[in-house]
Amino acid sequence: MAVANAAVKIPFEAPAPEKRVRNRAATEQVILDAAKRLLAEEGFQNFGINAVARGAGCDKQLIYRYYGGLNGLVEAIGTDLGGWVKDRIPDDTGGMFLLTYGDLMERLSMLFLDALRADPLMRRIVAWEVSESSEQVRRLSEARSKALAGWIERMRGSLVPPKGVDAQAVNAMIFAAIQHIVLASAVSDQCAGLPLKNGKDWEKAAIALKRIVRGVYG
Amino acid sequence: MAVANAAVKIPFEAPAPEKRVRNRAATEQVILDAAKRLLAEEGFQNFGINAVARGAGCDKQLIYRYYGGLNGLVEAIGTDLGGWVKDRIPDDTGGMFLLTYGDLMERLSMLFLDALRADPLMRRIVAWEVSESSEQVRRLSEARSKALAGWIERMRGSLVPPKGVDAQAVNAMIFAAIQHIVLASAVSDQCAGLPLKNGKDWEKAAIALKRIVRGVYG
DNA sequence: CCAATCTGTCACCGATCGGTGATTAGCAAG
DNA sequence: CTTGCTAATCACCGATCGGTGACAGATTGG
Incomplete structure (x- = not known):
């Protein structure tokens, strides 16, 4: 000032x-x-x-x-942090028509990946969440997950996951993978042997992620 | 005195x-x-x-x-830490016949998940890896990933991933998901809204994980 | 104008941190 | 027993930590 x-x-x-x-x-x-x-x-x-x-x-x-x-x-x-999602992640479908739950999850994955990659503060908070179990971090964690859940709910619209798939569990895995891979890349430019430096590396990661999503949701 | x-x-x-x-x-x-x-x-x-x-x-x-x-x-x-893998994770296939790469990855996922869940020291190290970027932690990280890579290599045997799938990237995602979900559960008993307290919760998580593996590798 | 209040600063507290001599205590060879 | 070596401890250093009380300057209400 x-x-x-x-x-x-x-x-x-x-x-x-x-x-x-x-x-x-x-x-x-x-x-x-x-x-x-x-x-x-x-x-x-x-x-x-x-x-x-x-x-x-x-x-x-x-x-x-x-x-x-x-x-x-x-x-x-x-x-x-409550305003994070709406500041960083578009709230619409970007003009795409999300016909299936797979379409939705693929798009959400990509949006979340990019948003997390671009926001160092959010990365630190996620890292904090998995490193310490204090009251402080619990509050932050809650605010973050709440905002995120709201965003997902809004995007979901009326789409429903296919029967026979535990979408909550599967999606948790997908988001976990995204979070961990972004965290790991931020400190060591790689994750589990997979290099994550340049855009090409990330393109590969994104493809793998989409493949996983499509493998489950078709 | x-x-x-x-x-x-x-x-x-x-x-x-x-x-x-x-x-x-x-x-x-x-x-x-x-x-x-x-x-x-x-x-x-x-x-x-x-x-x-x-x-x-x-x-x-x-x-x-x-x-x-x-x-x-x-x-x-x-x-x-070099001896971690061989102390904690069986080095054989447990009498199973791993006919496909999907069989292999499913089993590796489960073994890794259980091993990480059971070892607080290893969890801390993983958390440390994604939280700090010092020389100290780099050494630890290296030792860990080296031991892990050796184990995977030994287990892999002559199995090869299906064509058209970037196995390295996909596997990195899977291992990232496992690591993150275990870390998150250790501090907050949940991950991305998925509860991870009792054995039933973990059973669900394991099923989701297998589903993902099978979705990609068949 | 004075007095109360608010904003901002300073000095200090005890505790703990990483790090470094100097010193004590046990053991064995001579 | 004496002499050396070494394992182990002690005492202290400066720096920083979180936290608090007291104080100075500006603002405002009477």
Whole structure:
């Protein structure tokens, strides 16, 4: 929030004061942004009060005051996360006609794969989910899965899975595969021996994924 | 020094002396075991020199002396890991006749799923792999994937995947799904809305997995 | 104008972290 | 017994952690 300052009436150049504006709402936003940025770029390992305060350029006391500590801040991130799906993943069928449940799942898989690949924050949260079992991460996890479930429900429309297939279980496997492969690629450019560096690698992965979906749902 | 303990020569019961034997090899083993136990039970979050020393009941200095620090210790764990596969997963076909590549992959999936579910240390390592990108974890990851690849190769025998299927990519997806679903279950008893608590839940998951394998490989 | 309130900063606390000498305690050869 | 070697411990370092109390400056209501 650069801004404002002139606000005050300093007649001549203030050297480098970077005057902090007194604005609670703005500061809250700065803190929240810093937290999300930090989590996305550094991961949850070094995610703490001090680090966030440092990143936000303010005193950690403000985090306690405005968010009630790190837990509250994480909760605020979770709330923000509610809008993730609709920001990142199209809510329509992209002009396609999804005639079958297989069509739907193929498209959902691709959308989810791309969205997750493109969003470092969401990746970190998923990694966090499978690494720690704290209350903090439970909240985040809940917010994420809720948003995702809503999105899937909306996209599903009136399509129903074929009989004889436990769609919930199969879909869980598919989404699990996507999540894991994206996580693995983000830290080591490969997964289970499959290289995942350039676009060509990912094209192969996408094809394999579609094949799996089609193998089950036809 | 709390006193001295008249230590020496106390005629009657020494309270809790726990006499430490002077034995380097044994101490090294104690440290290594403590490290593995700690990693398995507490996770990589609180995995550090102090914690390991505390868990081993010795001074951290010994870890520096014997293993050259935490990195060396992790490396030692990685070396140990080489024997994981053969300890945990049968190396034969269990008397089954694997006639097709689909038979093979179905069996491998089930074996891997069960083995991973049963081994908390391995789960932690997998979680570590997708959460951090340090040199430490790279070593562990390498040891693990190497052991796994060797096992698969041995099991594969002369079976070859059907033409027209990118088996490497598809198998990576399958193993990714297994790993992620096991990780997720370990921290939240569910994955993508699919409950994973009791044996019945896991039976469903296993069926879904087999269905996927069969959908691709017939 | 003063006083209360709000925003932001600073200094400090105890605990723990990784890391490094210096020191003690047991064992064996001379 | 003395001398050395080595296993093992102790004591301490600076840095950072999460957390808190006190304080300074701006804003606002009376």
